[in-house]
Amino acid sequence: MHAPAPLPLTRDLVLVGGGHTHALILKAWGMKPLPGVRLTVIDPGPATAYSGMLPGHVAGHYDRTDLDIDLVRLSRFAGARLVQGAAEGLDLPRQEIRVSGRPAVGFDVASLDIGVTSEVPDLMGFGAHGVPAKPLGPFAARWQAFVADDRTGDAAVIGAGIAGTELALAMAHRLRGTGRRVHLVEAREALSDVPNAVRQKLLAEVLSAGIILTEGAEIARVDAHGLVLSTGRRIPARFVTGAAGARPQPWLERSGLDLVDGFVAVNARLESSFRQIFAAGDCAHYRHAPRPKAGVYAVRAAPVLLNNLRTAVGHGGFRRFRPQGDYLKLVSLGRKDAIGTRGPFRVSGPWVWRWKDRIDRRFMEKLSKLPAMPPAPLPWPRAQDMRAAMGPKPLCGGCGAKVGRATLQRALSRLGPHERDDVVPVPGDDAAILKTGGARQVLSSDHLRALVDDPVAMTRIAAVHALGDIWSMGAAPQAATVNLVLPRLADTLAARTLTEILEAAEAVLRAEGAEIVGGHSSVGDELTIGFSLTGLCERDPITHAGGKPGDALILTKPIGSGTVLAAEMALDARGGDVAAALTLMTRSEGAAARILGAAHAMTDVTGFGLAGHLTNIAEASGTGVELWLHAISHLPGARSLAARGVRSTLYPQNRMVAPDLPETPDVALLFDPQTAGGLVAAVAPEDASRLLQELHDAGYPEAAQIGWLTASLPGQIDVTD
Template sequence: MDTSRLPLTRDLVLIGGGHTHALVLRKWGMRSLPGARLTIINPGSTAPYSGMLPGFVAGHYARDELDIDLVRLARFAGARVVPGAADHIDTTAQLVHVPGRPPIAYDVASVDVGITSAMPDLRGFAGHGTPAKPLGSFAAQWGTFREGDAPAYVAVIGGGVAGVELILAMAFALRSRGRLAQATLIDSDQALRAIGAKARHRLRRALVEQGVRLEENARIERIEADHILLQDGREILSDFTTGAAGARPYGWLADSGLDLQDGFIRVGETLQSSATNVLAAGDCAHMDFAPRPKAGVYAVRQAPVLYHNLRALLTGDPLRRYKPQKDYLKLISMGAKEALGERFGTTLAGPLMWSWKDRIDQAFMEKFRDFPAMDPPGLPAEHTLGMEEALGDKPMCGGCGAKVGRDALLGTLAGFSHADREDITPLPGDDAALLTTGSTRQVISTDHLRSFCNDPVMMARIAAVHALGDIWAMGAEPQAATANLILPRMSPELQSRTLQEIMGAASDVMQQAGAAIIGGHTSLGDELTIGFTVTGLCPRPAITLAGTRPGDALILTKPIGSGVLMAAEMAGQSKGEWVAAALAQMSQPQATAARILQDAHAMTDVTGFGLLGHLLGICEASGTGAELHTSKIPLMQGAAELAGRGIRSSLFPANQAAMPELKTSGWQDLLYDPQTAGGLLAAVAADQADDLLDQLRAAGYPAALVGKATSSPGTITLSA
């Protein structure tokens, strides 16, 4: 049975992209639960793996080797990714709050947000210190600092295992670059007091070998930009000060209503909190039944139990108990490619231990680099002729990539005659219609998108911006909108939740644009589709496709490449950071850009037909040609690399067929790439172009001068 067509009835929300949740997502991709809608909330598109952080700090690993790509992982699991940091969980209303979006409802939730090593009580640390956790921000700041060229002074506050690993790695990295001036480890007590005597002795010797200054029983008065002031009056020089002095919970957990232990969520053997439908794992959880130190090994081994129990709460099956081991192998990096291993009092150190640690770490990360391919359902044994060709060799794209090709659409529309009405102004080629009532000029347009993103809020924002594009392109002021929604089959409760998310997000976009949503229509179908019919008022003559003059400059307000990026994301071949950046650009409104370009001679928004297709529309309507400067065309992050690998949107062949005389290959095929909520393409007077570009860039648009209009009607040429 095709389980993808079964109705959704329950919401499972994972808060945080910690190691346990990453493993749960992978397991979910291997065996999902029909009827469950899975959501992962995380501040970024990646989740760094803590086990390899010292190796990165020392320079043994590249930055991207640390990261679990949550966007790819979520696509494999069929989950939606919500970018942002949760700041409240309401266990009564069963809502998770994330700034900048409607609350996210859950039936079952799990928390794996890790810990922080911020030191709010230490004067000056907030302004001049860098917490070692969360790892993502620390790694980014260290990566920048490490690549400098001046003599470096560094310090780590906290003499536990984590602090020693960090200072050894920092000292090694800077010494290797000939930059180490001083490395200092500071502890308010005795360093390494929580490990065995043999291991402590070996690590203290490593500190000496790496030239690390050890300050024990030292009390800090405050942190300054270039030094640390101790309470006894001494100063320790440090241009990069980090803190690894113990684990601290995130403050928002204190208002969760959950039972806490020193700010950490108390959980029982089933990993359930005091709210039985909220579980917790990893460092943010305190195991009441068997207290353990904060260590990644427990988070990893909690994953099978958490995965089982989350499913069990959604199905009514019995829960399993988690039994943590009493001790575990500690593998501690020592700066160079050496490590110390300790378990049950036995200690070994050297390059062999590093190789062992590296193999363990790489094996863990390998789980998230290549996902098992899921075979698509085969065709029935008996089917009509032409079915293979109609299906194609790739899944149908969402967004504008799912639209009908330019030739098919224009060929059909050409058969319609315009009504003999004086209040309708025919605008061949324009997506919006111009209506006149008395002295009022009004434009109307409709557009809808087949979902390419599992987050209804993000899809609603992009669909609203996309629908408004035709209004902005004609220089009109958005007025009113009606929504047209198709929801996948789901229970009435999930229908209500989803509609609230969609309409909340869409209303925000429309209201910011000056329009009001006044109604709409909803139905259930196989997949999420969001569309809007929008009207706008023209306080001045509408800008159309016609009007371009030879010599006009062509300005594009957004980069291109969304079709290829979304096609690659569907296939699990796009980096999460590329997808996140593309979604952010697609959801950027164009109201300010339209106001800046209000004196354009002609304008359109670049959507399904791609940059070349929409430019051709301007040329045909204006009776001009165009020259595109390919090196000036802004591209979305990762788009050129993906195009170079041969990835194309499913609408690409139809777009390319519309202009067979233009030969492109590699990244230049992006000129045919269908865009969703793409930028405005405007023909402006050449002597105004530079000033307009300055205004657009100051307003936050990555605009570019991409070409010029020519006097050769309908002819488009490409130049460097």
């Protein structure tokens, strides 16, 4: 009996925004996905901040990371591709979402949960000097920087409603004893929409906290020194935030959707005027049951929206969203105290804060404690050694999926010598020199098993990775063919994917001076992207064999991508660390290669790890290597993951290069397979300082000398702390 072929993907479901509703949908989707649906999430960052804990963070009760809903982990759990970019528009006829800095994302069904902003666009100077309270992530970062700055300066909050008052109380608690004051400024009467008993309690708290309340104030402008009122009075502040109400994201005005006060109008099914687009959370206006902007409605909408999205892509029946009429409001008071109100009822005290804290932490645990989904069982009966060949964990993507160095060398050793005099082999390198007329071309080919599901990010990584062989030999990229294996997709999805890949590939390659001249595509089990490249050499190519004892070794990128990506596959890496790794993997090394153009030997650091690739240089050059562990930079999170024993699937074979070295986190990362890694060059020692300065000036801040070539046995690697 043959194993069943992977099911084709036939519908694109796109979640725009990583708000609370969509985060809950991702968790639920991972527990019960709908076969045939390609799920995509679009959000500017790898994490989204939970609004309920923001005042506690401002007050100092929660760390910044406590607020983060990790979209990278949730997307991996859900089997969704995460597109990191800001949505900036819709093309309804084409059914595409325009995303900053990348090709548009097509959809069959989409959902908007993009939140709101507290930007005050009509207030002069706010854009330059103010900090909107929403979106929460940028606000939290700016607040942290303000608190950490030991210069004197006050804080000011524009808007004395519930949200602004809660924020001001949190700020006052955090700044107590510092001599820095908090101003709360309101154009009308403070807390005018709040029941009187609650209002009096909050005003008493404002007075007790030493907050300076200014009511009936018309603000003329914001500048670098604070607020200027229409009367000419100045309110000094170095941190100014706006909490005077929720405003819709500006691009919705150009979306073509029906809006109410700028918010997406939806019916009881949460459908917009364009039936293939749904909306929930603060960006939505519920025509059938208008409600104020509150996180409770986003949470309550999640199961209804999930059901209706599944229905819209082909399964089930629609449900109606019936939001509750009122809800419990828990308002923190700066210190670990809070007030709770619903209708005419009010409670307060430290126990209410503990109650709120428990509710918030349980919500975050729901999105962070992701159950381990069991792998599919192996067939029985089966051939011997199948379990051993499968390994203890899923195969890594990128260079973690390469064949090991020793295995590859054994196979290559069986090839006969070259018989053409116009093909010049380069011992130890992954490329060859072709002589055509008077020109010398470098020819190389590389491809990667997908390590991320976003085809644009994967294409950028694969292109930079393939260019590494051209750059490391001192050649200028010339032409490329694209080699693709696509998973089984319906024709519409295949066309969308091909468009994204080719547009991304053209952008990367053309920026480096190369043109796409053709390619090949086929259908398989999973996405694989590769490039065959040529480059022109105006002078002798840089090979592995030119290193000399005493040469300084310069590395241009941090290492550790294999470890971070292995942890990400196991839901064990922080989304921010994964995002940092992907960003560096897409960084071009073209300028670095030109700076290092006079190197004696150079290679790109990829699947065999830093130690493996330096071994290639040392063996070809007849030298040893001494590495300085303290000088080698690591990707964020990589060292701590290595210390916990996280390893890529290729690590055991890479480790065979130097089995006698101690098994420490720093040493382990020397054998970590890198995808689109940096360049490592052996240069004349007298040139090292100058070259490092040029690299830093050109945008390679992590470039460092990490050791030197020695007169030890060829290929021997020694390390020092």
